[in-house]
Amino acid sequence: MDYSIATLLSYFVDDKLVAGKFLEKKLGCESPEAIEALQIALDALEKMGVLVKERGKYNRVTREDVVEARLRCSSKGFCFAIQDDEDATDIYVREGNLSNAWNGDRVLVKVIKDGTRRKSPEEQVHLILDRANPSLLAQVKKSEDNYRAVPLDDRLLFELELQDKEQNLGEAVDHLVHVSVLRYPIAQHPPLGEVTKVLGSDAEAAADTDIVSCKHDLPLGWTPEAIEALQSLPKVIEPGELKKRTWITAKLQLVTFGDGPRGETLPWQEVALSLESQANQWQVGIHITDIAHYIAEDSLLDQLARKRGTTVYLEEQICPLFPEGLIGRCSLIPDEDRLALSFFLTVDDRGEVTGFEYHSSVVKVDHQLDFSEVQTALADIESVSGELKPYGGLLQELFFQICPLIKSQRLQRGSFNLQTETASPRLDEGRLGVIMTQETLPIRSLLAELMVVLQREVALQLQALGIPGLYCGQVAPEGEDLTDIVKLAGNLDLGVKIDLEGDIIPQHYHHLSQGFESLPAKAVLNHLLANTLKIEKYFSHPAPHFALAYDSGYTHCVSPAQRYGDLVIQRLLKLVLTEGRDRRTKQMKTGVELNAHTCRNQISWNVLPPNLQETIEGDLHQLVLGLNDREQTAEDAEKDLLGLKKAEKMKARAGEIFRGLITGVQSYGFFVQIFDLLAEGLVHVSSLKDDWYEFRSRQCALVGRKSRTSYRLGNEVDVQVRSVDYYRQQIDLGAVNNAPKDSANMDFDDDDEDGDEREEQDTMDWDAMEDGDDDEGGAVIF
Numbered sequence: 164m165d166y167s168i169a170t171l172l173s174y175f176v177d178d179k180l181v182a183g184k185f186l187e188k189k190l191g192c193e194s195p196e197a198i199e200a201l202q203i204a205l206d207a208l209e210k211m212g213v214l215v216k217e218r219g220k221y222n223r224v225t226r227e228d229v230v231e232a233r234l235r236c237s238s239k240g241f242c243f244a245i246q247d248d249e250d251a252t253d254i255y256v257r258e259g260n261l262s263n264a265w266n267g268d269r270v271l272v273k274v275i276k277d278g279t280r281r282k283s284p285e286e287q288v289h290l291i292l293d294r295a296n297p298s299l300l301a302q303v304k305k306s307e308d309n310y311r312a313v314p315l316d317d318r319l320l321f322e323l324e325l326q327d328k329e330q331n332l333g334e335a336v337d338h339l340v341h342v343s344v345l346r347y348p349i350a351q352h353p354p355l356g357e358v359t360k361v362l363g364s365d366a367e368a369a370a371d372t373d374i375v376s377c378k379h380d381l382p383l384g385w386t387p388e389a390i391e392a393l394q395s396l397p398k399v400i401e402p403g404e405l406k407k408r409t410w411i412t413a414k415l416q417l418v419t420f421g422d423g424p425r426g427e428t429l430p431w432q433e434v435a436l437s438l439e440s441q442a443n444q445w446q447v448g449i450h451i452t453d454i455a456h457y458i459a460e461d462s463l464l465d466q467l468a469r470k471r472g473t474t475v476y477l478e479e480q481i482c483p484l485f486p487e488g489l490i491g492r493c494s495l496i497p498d499e500d501r502l503a504l505s506f507f508l509t510v511d512d513r514g515e516v517t518g519f520e521y522h523s524s525v526v527k528v529d530h531q532l533d534f535s536e537v538q539t540a541l542a543d544i545e546s547v548s549g550e551l552k553p554y555g556g557l558l559q560e561l562f563f564q565i566c567p568l569i570k571s572q573r574l575q576r577g578s579f580n581l582q583t584e585t586a587s588p589r590l591d592e593g594r595l596g597v598i599m600t601q602e603t604l605p606i607r608s609l610l611a612e613l614m615v616v617l618q619r620e621v622a623l624q625l626q627a628l629g630i631p632g633l634y635c636g637q638v639a640p641e642g643e644d645l646t647d648i649v650k651l652a653g654n655l656d657l658g659v660k661i662d663l664e665g666d667i668i669p670q671h672y673h674h675l676s677q678g679f680e681s682l683p684a685k686a687v688l689n690h691l692l693a694n695t696l697k698i699e700k701y702f703s704h705p706a707p708h709f710a711l712a713y714d715s716g717y718t719h720c721v722s723p724a725q726r727y728g729d730l731v732i733q734r735l736l737k738l739v740l741t742e743g744r745d746r747r748t749k750q751m752k753t754g755v756e757l758n759a760h761t762c763r764n765q766i767s768w769n770v771l772p773p774n775l776q777e778t779i780e781g782d783l784h785q786l787v788l789g790l791n792d793r794e795q796t797a798e799d800a801e802k803d804l805l806g807l808k809k810a811e812k813m814k815a816r817a818g819e820i821f822r823g824l825i826t827g828v829q830s831y832g833f834f835v836q837i838f839d840l841l842a843e844g845l846v847h848v849s850s851l852k853d854d855w856y857e858f859r860s861r862q863c864a865l866v867g868r869k870s871r872t873s874y875r876l877g878n879e880v881d882v883q884v885r886s887v888d889y890y891r892q893q894i895d896l897g898a899v900n901n902a903p904k905d906s907a908n909m910d911f912d913d914d915d916e917d918g919d920e921r922e923e924q925d926t927m928d929w930d931a932m933e934d935g936d937d938d939e940g941g942a943v944i945f
Contacts, residue, residue, distance in 0.1 A: 169292035173785035175223035236266035238317040244272045260287035263348040266318040267295030298343045303335045323356035341377040366890035371807040372480045379800040381482045392463045409522040432495040444511045453502040454723040455733045472793025474725040514568025519620045520759035566609035577712040579673035582689045596637040596699045597710035622718040627763035631779045636706030644695045654877035687836045703783045806892035809842040814887040830858040844894030
């Protein structure tokens with residue numbers, strides 16, 4: 164089957180009966196073999212009690228003792244089932260109860276032992292819904308009569324038999340390879356795999372982008388069928404289409420903003436801006452390339468884009484949403500007519516949006532502006548000359564008035580900024596959900612203010628129309644996520660008080676980031692604070708957004724060529740223009756403007772036909788889970804590459820001494836964030852030879868028993884790079900003897916009330932080290 168059980172079950176919503184023919188259509192089962200495979204799956208699910216058949220149709224069975232979750236396994240064999248609900252309890256699953264499920268798989272788990280006050284409930288995997296590892300990285304090993312693949316990820320508790328079809332696997336023994344899973348384990352039969360690529364003699368010999376793309380199963384190329392589908396798209400705009408649209412070329416200057424090419428890949432120009440000054444207000448035009456016109460729903464290119472979900476940036480290497488050839492048809496480049504969806508925001512002199520409307524349009528960009536050039540020009544706006552001179556007024560109003568006013572409104576609402584040293588490829592807040600500012604290029608974050616406020620207005624318009632939507636939200640961090648940061652702020656005497664027992668609010672982050680501003684270690688502290696945020700998620704209903712301080716109603720729409728969710732929103736907005744009812748009955752002489760803010764609070768009828776609305780609701784519900792999984796995969800892959808890059812640099816500088824900040828203290832050692840590279844390593848307590856160090860939990864410090872030397876959370880220390888595990892991205896550090904003697908300033912009571920707990924923790928952590936747990940040998944780079 165080309166679909167997972169999770170995809171099949173996603174069509175069962177709201178306790179509605181679903182016909183087999185409906186599932187055949189939705190899942191693309193056209194051949195007799197595909198239809199038979201679907202029926203076998205339905206029969207099996209019915210036999211397992213997951214589905215029930217009523218009047219020839221199927222319904223999902225709701226059971227209190229069965230929950231859906233994703234497995235997170237340990238290298239020691241046991242797993243926890245992590246439910247999607249942030250407040251739900253993690254469920255313990257023994258190795259013997261995994262039913263051949265692997266780390267990362269989405270499963271249904273069944274309770275076999277209720278939990279107690281001290282123990283989590285124990286469960287057994289009832290059904291594997293979706294496999295998370297269609298391929299993996301492994302080392303080839305030779306057995307007596309065959310070859311085996313041993314996964315590098317020690318949380319994958321199995322070995323694969325390798326199929327040796329015209330492959331000289333003997334030359335790949337002990338090499339790092341990419342293995343595709345041909346068969347998952349069934350009963351007593353082990354999994355079967357096939358080597359698709361030999362990456363190198365070991366991880367360090369392989370290209371880092373190959374490691375990341377193979378590890379996360381990222382598709383880098385395109386099938387011949389996809390290229391053929393791309394070539395069949397129209398290369399010129401049909402005259403009939405031009406007549407249907409509004410032309411935005413006469414009186415407005417249109418400009419785009421961007422960076423240079425990433426490697427051999429041309430950058431997408433998805434957004435162009437225009438500006439018209441009015442009395443005490445401005446009309447800002449945001450023109451977004453019309454990808455929906457070229458990519459038909461359920462076409463081959465659409466199916467591939469839905470499966471990819473989002474563009475993944477691996478530095479110069481990009482895993483795009485669409486083939487690069489689409490850029491030539493859709494990218495908003497100067498002096499070319501392009502189809503677009505044009506949004507117009509009316510912004511008053513306080514930075515509030517007082518008007519909104521959108522149209523299907525034709526645009527022609529006048530000039531493409533480079534971020535760095537614009538930033539330089541704005542430093543001395545009066546002397547702007549050359550190609551930028553005609554746009555000096557637009558730039559001045561945009562970056563000195565409009566965007567700062569919008570930013571002020573956001574901050575007053577309770578939102579916050581964080582600082583970064585690297586530019587995001589997105590024009591809006593990006594996957595982390597927070598607007599990141601750069602000291603060297605502040606106009607990027609100012610432009611993001613405009614994108615965010617547009618996406619807020621689009622979400623409000625969808626809600627006002629009463630049509631289904633794909634919304635974007637961000638869950639608030641838990642108090643425990645901020646424990647170390649709050650302790651760190653206390654040790655640095657920032658004066659920021661946060662009750663970790665209460666709700667975490669955006670203002671807490673604002674106060675922390677403001678407190679970091681004056682410190683030499685602000686880059687490290689902002690990096691740590693950003694790591695406590697949860698990435699954005701998609702919802703089929705309006706949801707709160709933590710970092711942007713929206714109670715509900717936010718979406719994404721400015722990047723339809725690089726995020727599939729944005730393309731979905733673009734289709735919905737165009738559907739309103741073509742299929743929407745602007746009045747209750749045909750007898751009414753006048754209707755409302757469905758494409759403008761003036762219709763809000765005026766609609767008391769179904770804008771879309773009921774059958775169409777119901778279909779869209781079902782499709783969006785099914786889409787959300789897959790998009791969130793792909794966004795998480797993209798985030799993990801991009802972080803993985805960054806970690807490998809840092810590990811490579813640190814390995815090359817083994818033996819050197821660096822200055823860093825102590826960002827965590829445990830009984831087994833302390834973590835140090837190195838200022839130069841924002842790389843984190845572990846100084847293991849066993850490397851501190853000058854004294855016997857005891858862990859003082861209340862002071863977040865390791866204290867020498869004799870010398871009273873302390874390594875305390877928030878201290879700056881010099882450390883030496885001892886060793887680096889490249890693949891695991893773990894750095895082992897050694898402390899240079901420069902720790903302060905804090906006995907005069909801190910009350911290190913030998914009779915610490917946490918002593919018993921500390922002693923027990925010491926024992927547990929040391930046992931974990933000896934068993935080869937994740938803490939051994941260094942810290943994972945974040």
